[in-house]
Amino acid sequence: MLRLEQVSKIYHRGSASIIGVDRVSLEVAAGEFCAFMGPSGCGKSTLLNLVAGLDSPTSGEIVLNGRPTARFSSDDWTRIRREEIGIVFQSFHLVPGLSAEENVAFPLLLRGERGGTMLRRVEEVLDLVGMNHRRRHRPGELSGGEQQRVAIARAVVHGPKLVVADEPTGNLDSQQGAAVVDLLRTLADQDRRTVLLATHSGEAAGSAHYVWTMRDGRLIERVASNLLSLGL
Ligand SMILES: Nc1ncnc2c1ncn2[C@@H]1O[C@H](COP(=O)(O)OP(=O)(O)OP(=O)(O)O)[C@@H](O)[C@H]1O
Numbered sequence: 001m002l003r004l005e006q007v008s009k010i011y012h013r014g015s016a017s018i019i020g021v022d023r024v025s026l027e028v029a030a031g032e033f034c035a036f037m038g039p040s041g042c043g044k045s046t047l048l049n050l051v052a053g054l055d056s057p058t059s060g061e062i063v064l065n066g067r068p069t070a071r072f073s074s075d076d077w078t079r080i081r082r083e084e085i086g087i088v089f090q091s092f093h094l095v096p097g098l099s100a101e102e103n104v105a106f107p108l109l110l111r112g113e114r115g116g117t118m119l120r121r122v123e124e125v126l127d128l129v130g131m132n133h134r135r136r137h138r139p140g141e142l143s144g145g146e147q148q149r150v151a152i153a154r155a156v157v158h159g160p161k162l163v164v165a166d167e168p169t170g171n172l173d174s175q176q177g178a179a180v181v182d183l184l185r186t187l188a189d190q191d192r193r194t195v196l197l198a199t200h201s202g203e204a205a206g207s208a209h210y211v212w213t214m215r216d217g218r219l220i221e222r223v224a225s226n227l228l229s230l231g232l
Contacts, residue, residue: 007060022217086155145176
Protein backbone atom coordinates (compact mmCIF):
# COMPACT_ATOMS: atom_id res chain seq x y z
CA MET A 1 0.00 0.00 0.00
CA LEU A 2 2.91 2.31 0.77
CA ARG A 3 6.55 2.07 -0.27
CA LEU A 4 9.41 4.47 0.34
CA GLU A 5 12.73 4.09 -1.48
CA GLN A 6 15.71 6.04 -0.15
CA VAL A 7 13.55 9.04 0.72
CA SER A 8 15.36 12.12 2.05
CA LYS A 9 14.19 15.57 3.01
CA ILE A 10 16.84 18.24 3.47
CA TYR A 11 15.82 21.73 4.60
CA HIS A 12 18.02 24.66 3.65
CA ARG A 13 18.31 27.62 5.98
CA GLY A 14 20.81 30.12 4.60
CA SER A 15 24.01 28.15 4.14
CA ALA A 16 22.95 25.46 6.63
CA SER A 17 21.39 22.14 5.60
CA ILE A 18 19.11 20.48 8.10
CA ILE A 19 18.30 16.82 7.69
CA GLY A 20 14.60 16.11 8.16
CA VAL A 21 14.56 12.54 6.87
CA ASP A 22 17.61 10.63 5.70
CA ARG A 23 17.46 7.83 3.12
CA VAL A 24 14.38 6.11 4.51
CA SER A 25 13.22 2.93 2.79
CA LEU A 26 10.26 0.96 4.02
CA GLU A 27 7.12 -0.84 3.01
CA VAL A 28 3.81 -0.80 4.85
CA ALA A 29 1.09 -3.26 3.83
CA ALA A 30 -2.66 -2.64 3.86
CA GLY A 31 -4.12 -3.03 7.34
CA GLU A 32 -0.80 -2.57 9.13
CA PHE A 33 -0.50 -0.21 12.09
CA CYS A 34 3.07 1.07 12.12
CA ALA A 35 4.44 3.48 14.74
CA PHE A 36 7.50 5.71 14.39
CA MET A 37 9.15 6.49 17.69
CA GLY A 38 12.16 8.57 18.62
CA PRO A 39 13.36 11.78 20.27
CA SER A 40 12.23 15.26 19.33
CA GLY A 41 13.67 16.31 15.97
CA CYS A 42 14.39 12.76 14.72
CA GLY A 43 12.14 13.24 11.69
CA LYS A 44 8.82 11.62 12.60
CA SER A 45 6.61 14.54 11.54
CA THR A 46 8.64 15.16 8.41
CA LEU A 47 8.22 11.52 7.39
CA LEU A 48 4.44 11.58 7.89
CA ASN A 49 4.17 14.95 6.09
CA LEU A 50 5.99 13.48 3.08
CA VAL A 51 3.65 10.49 2.97
CA ALA A 52 0.56 12.73 3.20
CA GLY A 53 1.86 15.12 0.55
CA LEU A 54 2.09 18.04 2.97
CA ASP A 55 5.77 18.32 2.07
CA SER A 56 7.79 16.90 -0.84
CA PRO A 57 10.98 14.82 -0.67
CA THR A 58 14.35 16.21 -1.75
CA SER A 59 15.20 12.81 -3.22
CA GLY A 60 13.93 9.25 -3.31
CA GLU A 61 10.57 7.82 -4.26
CA ILE A 62 7.26 7.40 -2.44
CA VAL A 63 4.75 5.00 -3.97
CA LEU A 64 1.19 5.19 -2.69
CA ASN A 65 -1.12 2.39 -3.80
CA GLY A 66 1.11 1.69 -6.79
CA ARG A 67 1.44 5.33 -7.87
CA PRO A 68 4.69 7.31 -7.53
CA THR A 69 3.69 10.46 -5.67
CA ALA A 70 6.27 12.60 -7.53
CA ARG A 71 3.82 12.58 -10.43
CA PHE A 72 0.99 14.08 -8.38
CA SER A 73 0.12 17.73 -9.01
CA SER A 74 -1.04 19.81 -6.08
CA ASP A 75 -4.65 19.32 -7.29
CA ASP A 76 -4.05 15.54 -7.33
CA TRP A 77 -2.78 15.76 -3.74
CA THR A 78 -5.82 17.76 -2.64
CA ARG A 79 -8.13 15.12 -4.15
CA ILE A 80 -6.09 12.22 -2.75
CA ARG A 81 -6.11 13.71 0.76
CA ARG A 82 -9.86 14.26 0.46
CA GLU A 83 -10.52 10.70 -0.71
CA GLU A 84 -7.74 8.38 0.39
CA ILE A 85 -5.92 9.81 3.41
CA GLY A 86 -7.12 10.75 6.90
CA ILE A 87 -4.88 13.00 8.99
CA VAL A 88 -4.92 13.37 12.79
CA PHE A 89 -2.79 16.03 14.50
CA GLN A 90 -1.66 16.58 18.08
CA SER A 91 -3.83 19.69 18.42
CA PHE A 92 -7.17 18.51 17.24
CA HIS A 93 -7.91 21.30 14.71
CA LEU A 94 -11.66 21.05 15.16
CA VAL A 95 -13.70 24.07 14.08
CA PRO A 96 -14.69 25.70 17.41
CA GLY A 97 -18.07 27.06 16.24
CA LEU A 98 -19.30 23.71 14.89
CA SER A 99 -20.75 20.79 16.83
CA ALA A 100 -19.00 17.42 16.90
CA GLU A 101 -21.29 16.06 14.18
CA GLU A 102 -20.85 19.16 12.01
CA ASN A 103 -17.07 18.84 12.33
CA VAL A 104 -17.27 15.19 11.28
CA ALA A 105 -19.63 15.99 8.39
CA PHE A 106 -17.30 18.69 7.08
CA PRO A 107 -15.12 16.51 4.76
CA LEU A 108 -18.25 14.95 3.27
CA LEU A 109 -19.85 18.36 2.65
CA LEU A 110 -16.62 19.40 0.88
CA ARG A 111 -17.12 16.42 -1.41
CA GLY A 112 -20.64 17.61 -2.20
CA GLU A 113 -22.39 14.90 -0.17
CA ARG A 114 -25.74 15.73 1.40
CA GLY A 115 -28.81 14.07 2.85
CA GLY A 116 -29.64 10.93 4.79
CA THR A 117 -26.79 8.75 3.53
CA MET A 118 -24.28 11.37 4.64
CA LEU A 119 -25.91 11.77 8.05
CA ARG A 120 -25.93 8.01 8.58
CA ARG A 121 -22.22 7.84 7.78
CA VAL A 122 -21.53 10.61 10.31
CA GLU A 123 -23.54 8.73 12.94
CA GLU A 124 -21.71 5.50 12.14
CA VAL A 125 -18.24 7.00 12.69
CA LEU A 126 -19.36 8.88 15.81
CA ASP A 127 -20.53 5.49 17.10
CA LEU A 128 -17.18 3.96 16.19
CA VAL A 129 -15.32 6.52 18.31
CA GLY A 130 -17.93 6.38 21.11
CA MET A 131 -19.00 10.00 20.72
CA ASN A 132 -22.58 9.84 19.43
CA HIS A 133 -23.96 10.91 22.80
CA ARG A 134 -21.96 14.14 22.50
CA ARG A 135 -22.68 14.84 18.86
CA ARG A 136 -24.37 18.20 19.53
CA HIS A 137 -21.50 19.46 21.71
CA ARG A 138 -18.97 21.98 20.46
CA PRO A 139 -15.25 21.23 20.87
CA GLY A 140 -14.97 23.65 23.83
CA GLU A 141 -17.52 21.51 25.70
CA LEU A 142 -15.51 18.29 25.26
CA SER A 143 -12.42 16.93 27.04
CA GLY A 144 -9.14 16.68 25.11
CA GLY A 145 -9.57 12.93 24.64
CA GLU A 146 -13.13 13.41 23.41
CA GLN A 147 -12.02 16.11 20.98
CA GLN A 148 -9.34 13.81 19.61
CA ARG A 149 -11.90 11.03 19.15
CA VAL A 150 -14.09 13.45 17.17
CA ALA A 151 -11.00 14.45 15.15
CA ILE A 152 -10.39 10.75 14.38
CA ALA A 153 -14.03 10.36 13.31
CA ARG A 154 -13.55 13.32 10.98
CA ALA A 155 -10.32 11.80 9.64
CA VAL A 156 -12.00 8.52 8.69
CA VAL A 157 -15.54 9.60 7.73
CA HIS A 158 -14.67 9.56 4.01
CA GLY A 159 -13.30 6.01 4.28
CA PRO A 160 -9.56 6.63 3.70
CA LYS A 161 -7.34 3.59 3.26
CA LEU A 162 -4.44 5.41 4.96
CA VAL A 163 -4.60 7.20 8.32
CA VAL A 164 -1.65 9.34 9.41
CA ALA A 165 -1.57 10.37 13.08
CA ASP A 166 1.12 12.79 14.26
CA GLU A 167 1.49 12.75 18.08
CA PRO A 168 -2.27 12.28 18.53
CA THR A 169 -1.80 11.62 22.26
CA GLY A 170 0.60 14.52 22.86
CA ASN A 171 -2.01 16.71 24.57
CA LEU A 172 -3.78 13.90 26.43
CA ASP A 173 -3.37 12.20 29.79
CA SER A 174 -2.36 8.55 29.68
CA GLN A 175 -5.90 7.16 29.99
CA GLN A 176 -7.27 9.34 27.19
CA GLY A 177 -4.15 8.62 25.14
CA ALA A 178 -4.69 4.88 25.54
CA ALA A 179 -8.30 5.21 24.30
CA VAL A 180 -7.09 7.12 21.23
CA VAL A 181 -4.38 4.61 20.24
CA ASP A 182 -6.79 1.72 20.88
CA LEU A 183 -9.10 3.38 18.40
CA LEU A 184 -6.30 3.64 15.83
CA ARG A 185 -5.65 -0.07 16.35
CA THR A 186 -9.33 -0.80 15.73
CA LEU A 187 -9.13 1.11 12.43
CA ALA A 188 -6.36 -1.23 11.32
CA ASP A 189 -7.72 -4.49 12.74
CA GLN A 190 -11.43 -4.07 11.95
CA ASP A 191 -11.43 -1.85 8.88
CA ARG A 192 -8.06 -2.90 7.40
CA ARG A 193 -6.90 0.67 7.17
CA THR A 194 -3.17 1.34 7.13
CA VAL A 195 -2.27 3.49 10.12
CA LEU A 196 0.97 5.44 10.60
CA LEU A 197 1.58 6.88 14.06
CA ALA A 198 4.35 9.28 15.12
CA THR A 199 4.92 9.34 18.86
CA HIS A 200 7.43 9.97 21.64
CA SER A 201 5.54 7.57 23.82
CA GLY A 202 6.45 3.90 24.17
CA GLU A 203 3.03 3.37 25.71
CA ALA A 204 1.29 4.76 22.61
CA ALA A 205 3.61 2.92 20.22
CA GLY A 206 2.81 -0.32 22.10
CA SER A 207 -0.63 -0.35 20.46
CA ALA A 208 0.84 -0.58 16.97
CA HIS A 209 1.57 -3.87 15.20
CA TYR A 210 5.24 -2.86 15.05
CA VAL A 211 7.44 0.14 15.69
CA TRP A 212 10.27 1.77 13.76
CA THR A 213 12.69 3.59 16.02
CA MET A 214 14.20 6.73 14.46
CA ARG A 215 17.24 8.88 15.08
CA ASP A 216 18.70 11.81 13.09
CA GLY A 217 16.22 11.30 10.26
CA ARG A 218 17.03 7.60 9.86
CA LEU A 219 15.08 4.45 10.56
CA ILE A 220 17.14 2.53 13.10
CA GLU A 221 15.35 -0.65 13.96
CA ARG A 222 11.99 -2.35 13.48
CA VAL A 223 10.72 -3.69 16.80
CA ALA A 224 7.67 -5.82 17.56
CA SER A 225 5.49 -3.57 19.71
CA ASN A 226 5.07 -6.21 22.44
CA LEU A 227 8.81 -6.01 23.08
CA LEU A 228 8.61 -2.29 23.90
CA SER A 229 7.19 -2.97 27.33
CA LEU A 230 10.23 -5.16 28.05
CA GLY A 231 12.52 -2.24 27.16
CA LEU A 232 14.08 -4.18 24.26
N1 LIG B 1 10.25 23.56 7.81
C1 LIG B 1 11.44 23.23 8.34
N2 LIG B 1 12.52 23.99 8.10
C2 LIG B 1 13.74 23.65 8.61
N3 LIG B 1 13.95 22.57 9.38
C3 LIG B 1 12.90 21.80 9.67
C4 LIG B 1 11.59 22.08 9.16
N4 LIG B 1 10.75 21.11 9.61
C5 LIG B 1 11.49 20.28 10.36
N5 LIG B 1 12.79 20.69 10.39
C6 LIG B 1 13.92 20.02 11.07
O1 LIG B 1 13.93 18.67 10.64
C7 LIG B 1 14.25 17.80 11.72
C8 LIG B 1 13.12 16.79 11.91
O2 LIG B 1 11.97 17.49 12.41
P1 LIG B 1 10.60 16.76 12.73
O3 LIG B 1 9.61 17.82 13.08
O4 LIG B 1 10.27 15.84 11.64
O5 LIG B 1 10.99 15.90 14.02
P2 LIG B 1 10.02 15.10 15.02
O6 LIG B 1 10.69 13.80 15.27
O7 LIG B 1 8.65 15.06 14.48
O8 LIG B 1 10.09 16.03 16.29
P3 LIG B 1 8.98 16.26 17.43
O9 LIG B 1 8.84 14.97 18.13
O10 LIG B 1 9.61 17.33 18.28
O11 LIG B 1 7.73 16.71 16.74
C9 LIG B 1 14.48 18.71 12.93
O12 LIG B 1 15.86 18.95 13.04
C10 LIG B 1 13.74 19.96 12.58
O13 LIG B 1 14.32 21.09 13.20
